[in-house]
Structure formats: C-alpha cells, structure tokens
Amino acid sequence: MAVVSSTRSAVLLLLVLIFLSLAEGRNHLIEWKIPSSESESLNQWASRTRFRVGDTLEWRYDASKDSVLQVSKRDYVTCTTSSPLITYNDGNNTTARLEQSGPHYYISGAVGHCQMGQKLIVVVMSEHHRRTGGASPAPAPSPADRSEAGPSIAEAPASGAWSFPGCRKFLTLESALVLCLLQLVM
Incomplete structure (x- = not known):
C-alpha cells in the first residue's frame, strides 16, 4: 500500500513539473545578420517556428555595426528605419518578450541591410493556442511524400x-x- 502511495506521489510531482515547464515561454536565439541566400532567410526559420505569448527573442549581433528595429508593417515592406516602434541597440544583450499575439515586424537599423534581406516577421499565436510541449506536430506530408514506400503516417486532427x-x-x-x-x- 505504501509503495502505491509513494508511486502516485512521484507521478503527481512529475506531472506538476511537466506543466510548469510547459507554461514557461521559450527563448528563440536569432543570429542577426544579412542572409547569404533566400534559404537562410530569417523568415524561412520563423515560418517553421511557433511563437507564443511569453516567448522571448534574443538577438546576437555587433552593436557597433547594427541594431534591431521593431517597425510597422508598412515600414517593414519599405525598409523604412526613420520611425521605429522600438529600437534595440545593445548587441548580444538584446531581448524582447513577445507580449501579444499577431505579427511583429523587425528590420536591421544598419544602412542597406534591410534591403539585402536582414528583416524578420514573427507571428505570435493567440493565447488560446496552448503549448503542446516539445516540438510542434509536423505538417502533414504532401501527396508526393505519401507515394513513397515506407510506413504510413497518421495525420493529427486539424483541431x-x-x-x-x-x-x-x-x-x-x-x-x-x-x-x-x-x-x-x-
């Protein structure tokens, strides 16, 4: 009887610890530099990443040569650096907590860098999208992927x-x- 009780207590403690770790925001490290190709674009990475309210962006860059500007959508599209919403210029100490859902637009403050692709859109999921722990479920395979030999893949429900x-x-x-x-x- 005592063994069952201590096992239950251990499992409940483990479950509490799992829930606490899932409730914390994640830290996303960003190497803030001009991408060498479209495939290395920060937006390629961001499109595969799930950002949630409470997550933190942490930029790595040389503050004497660059900065990070949070801007409006219009300024993002036009690479306008003159009226940022927020300016980050402290180099490897730059962090920003994502406090609200929706798109967040960032561009480089260095002359010409935005036009060369040093920009980022982070789309933060609404708070009612719960963190599912670990990696996000993989997207469903394309029809071409399904035709290859191998085990069948069970797709997660759309909900x-x-x-x-x-x-x-x-x-x-x-x-x-x-x-x-x-x-x-x-």
Missing part, C-alpha cells in the same frame, strides 16, 4: 486534438498524457 491507444481524445497533448499516466498509476 489539434491528440489521441492515444486506450485513451479518449483530448484537447491538448498535456491533458492526454496526464490522464493516461494517471490510468496507469491508479
């Missing part, structure tokens, strides 16, 4: 719900894991 054998569908991965673990312990 973001997850299912596990022996468990009902749940809204988030965290709740599914918690309930499945509790079923195993009980």
